[in-house]
Amino acid sequence: MAKNIDWANLPFGYQVTDKRFVANYKNGAWDAGELTSDATVHISECAGVLQYAQTCFEGLKAYTTKDGRIVTFRPDLNADRMASSCERLEMPVFPKERFVQAVLDTVKANIDWVPPFGSGATLYIRPYMFGSNAVIGVKPADEYQFRILVTPVGPYFKGGVKPIVVRISDLDRAAPHGTGDIKAGLNYAMSLHNIMDAHRNGFAENMYLDPATHTYIEETGGANILFVTKDGKLVTPKSNSILPSITRRSLIQVAKDYLGIEVEERKINKNELADFAECGLCGTAAVISPIGKIVDHGTEINVPSGMEEIGPVLKKLRETLTGIQMGEIKAPEGWIYEIK
Numbered sequence: 001m002a003k004n005i006d007w008a009n010l011p012f013g014y015q016v017t018d019k020r021f022v023a024n025y026k027n028g029a030w031d032a033g034e035l036t037s038d039a040t041v042h043i044s045e046c047a048g049v050l051q052y053a054q055t056c057f058e059g060l061k062a063y064t065t066k067d068g069r070i071v072t073f074r075p076d077l078n079a080d081r082m083a084s085s086c087e088r089l090e091m092p093v094f095p096k097e098r099f100v101q102a103v104l105d106t107v108k109a110n111i112d113w114v115p116p117f118g119s120g121a122t123l124y125i126r127p128y129m130f131g132s133n134a135v136i137g138v139k140p141a142d143e144y145q146f147r148i149l150v151t152p153v154g155p156y157f158k159g160g161v162k163p164i165v166v167r168i169s170d171l172d173r174a175a176p177h178g179t180g181d182i183k184a185g186l187n188y189a190m191s192l193h194n195i196m197d198a199h200r201n202g203f204a205e206n207m208y209l210d211p212a213t214h215t216y217i218e219e220t221g222g223a224n225i226l227f228v229t230k231d232g233k234l235v236t237p238k239s240n241s242i243l244p245s246i247t248r249r250s251l252i253q254v255a256k257d258y259l260g261i262e263v264e265e266r267k268i269n270k271n272e273l274a275d276f277a278e279c280g281l282c283g284t285a286a287v288i289s290p291i292g293k294i295v296d297h298g299t300e301i302n303v304p305s306g307m308e309e310i311g312p313v314l315k316k317l318r319e320t321l322t323g324i325q326m327g328e329i330k331a332p333e334g335w336i337y338e339i340k
Ligand SMILES: *Cc1c(COP(=O)(O)O)cnc(C)c1O
Pocket: 059, 183, 219, 220, 221, 222, 223, 224, 243, 244, 245, 246, 247, 248, 282, 283, 284, 285
């Protein structure tokens, strides 16, 4: 039985669901792992994660399709990305096949929490790993825990997709040659003060520049950036300190193969901002979130698509990708994993 929840008014928040997956790494090996009802983590007061922030995570969703199947989207890419995060943080990789299977098993164990088709809500899936044994001298932990929790989340946009206002940031979210390209909790700790400051000043997000020269556009604290040129090309920043968004990579393929849109991945100078026709953020949470205005130290750049609605090219891209995720449009081979 589906849970009795007002799906359309659900916030983007955490709530305890029935089961979560837990596997432990000890003496150089992962154990078999299990689904448990215990929603509390039990670790040393001196755990590596608590002292030196040795942790990384992933985020993906499960959906109910129009014909009533329950599916998830490209979990293999989350497994790959978590493997690169782990390697960079000296953490043991949780094997790809096991990662994907654990995602499917965890959703299946919480099937009543998957929101119905058409509600706008989805089941958010959060795989994460952390150093769990005591570490006081600076070194990687010897023991790790890999967990997957799921929680239903409401529609990202309640009452329609609305453009947001962002500012060009003076602070950085990542260092040059740092950890910007992995999904480490530490990148988020870095950005919390800046996002709160942005909100206090009336901006929805910070648009970060390349940390070495503050010349080129990178991304926001938790989403990649897309631009559309006046002649209808999709342009997205290229940099090795940007997190490789699975939504962005999927949208690029959708643009080329489904919509015949030309795509450019290149450095984007902040002086070019005024030349684009459309601009938006992309990530698992919102798919595409349109930007209506960019403020660069008092100079307002009004994106031609405006503050009322998403521009036509980003709208088409958003509808096509969500159509693929919700089973209304035929997906490329291997993108959709069926759970039920
Ligand atoms: C997770 C994340 C994204 C979005 O990635 P998706 O795979 O599309 O959800 C973008 N930027 C940062 C910094 C992120 O952590």
